[in-house]
Amino acid sequence: MTALSMTGDLWIGDTPLIRNLALDMPAGRWCCLLGVSGVGKSTIARLIAGLPGPQRLDGALSTDDGQPLAQRVALMAQGGQLLPWANLVQNVTIGARLRGEKPDTARALALLEQVGLAGLEHRLPADLSGGQGQRVALARVLIEKAPIVVLDEPFSALDTLTRLAMQDLAARLLKGRTVVLITHDPLEAVRLSDRAWLLGPQGAQDIALPQTTTPRDFRTPEVLAAQAALLSRLHQDMACAG
């Protein structure tokens, strides 16, 4: 297990995006970065994932074991990462095949069963619903044994009920990994996070969360209250930003 810490100012080219970041993400926990559109959430996802772009961190991004981040992060994005020409097994094993390793088909089949896609292994992504597509993406993250997983708005294109089901599934299957969840959905943040921050240009503010275990039941009063509080804070942010 690997803890992650990120401090400093985030820049896009010559423009400051977020100042005074100080994020401590404990090992094996879910940390959530919440914010309105355009605040720089996905930029942080790309930064942690080590993907190229105009972003630059004037500060430090480090792990507690002192080893480099590269090669230890898996990313699941909103969509578009499935190969339309490949069936589900081939999609799940694409990492191994891209690296020139022997694909572990048996494990891919087992994972597809775990995410609830048994019997669909030889379908193409075009035959799947949006939720099923994200289940495949989740299986692909799981087959990569990366200790750190970045989820960049993975469920935002799904309808509410599918989203709730996917949140439960992801919480169950990603247990034990250090997860960075990027979202703009207050309920998602409240349900899944062990720690959560609200991002704004002046930095990240801590979000108070219910003292229960994740995934939290969306029907309990404390979850609903936390969601409402968060929503009104986001609403204020939006109003300030114009």
Added chain:
Amino acid sequence: MRWLNYAPIRALIALGFALALWQLVVWVSGVPRFILPGPLRVGAALWDNAALLWEHARFTAVNLLAGLAAGIALGVVTALNLALSPGARLMLRPVLIFAQAVPVFALAPILTLWLGYGAASKIVVVMLVIYFPVTSAFFDGLMRLPAPLADLALMMRATPLRRLFLLQVPHALPALLSGLRLAVVYAPFAVIIGEWVGSSRGLGYLMLMANGRGQTDLMFAALFCLAGMSLLLFGALEKLGGIRS
């Protein structure tokens, strides 16, 4: 009228109308047959010269297919190389663009001079004519890997060769198919030009010869053979595209 939903039947009906109109124009206007023979006369010429046409069509078809195969192979290999190596892109792209600016048809006389009146000069003309459209269509497809898949390749630490063959090539196949469509349209032009410039066989040669002798009906018959050949090629390509998608 359900049978009208079937496309080949609609095409046949349209063709029938066109032929009838043509025949009507010939009858009504009384145009001499060495200027414009009617479809009945062309049909008769097709029937009477079937063996001759077959002989020449075979020569043309073989050169056409050989040129297509060579041009496609060369184009695909070039595009793969360009996609894989930035050095090759730097060196080869200007050459390719310059090569595109040269009208390859105009090279046919030179190619005939170098390669003689036989099959080789025709094959090379076809190859050169289709080389650029195939290369550029496929290369464009290879370089337009969608951003999420490019990210995937980075996250999964893909080797360049595996990125090429597991992501870029499958994604570029529809682009290659449009390049092939262009190739199939250009190739019959190219092979006929090659034959016009200098040949003693082939449909292009037959057309020139028939034209010179005032056998306009035979010329049209040769033209129909060529059109049939193009249609077959196009149909084969569409079948190929249908299998893939």
